[in-house]
Amino acid sequence: MSFATYFEWEVKAGAEEAFVAAWEAATRHLLGHGSNGSALFRTGDGHFAALARWPSRASRDSAFNAAAFPAEAAPMAEAIERTVHRIDLEGERDLWT
16 A cells, blocks of 8 residues: 655745755655655645655655755755644555546
8 A cells, every 4th residue: 555744844934935946856856766756735824735655654764764865955954944744644545546
């Protein structure tokens, strides 16, 4: 079955564009390390949220422990004021496609 992680971040004022560009760089990097992709959203209160999909928890953990992230992804951490949520989700039913 599938695995996903839900993230929600409060991003520093003025750092939104840098955050989005860095999130995209990190996501593209992880696509080359087994990720099934991710989508970025805005919540009603202005936070950024992402749902990252993986074949399994083990594949996610392996990708994060593998190669270093590209320099273009570094501004993501700098732009985050706080992580509101990080929730790992085990797939129950998958009707994405």
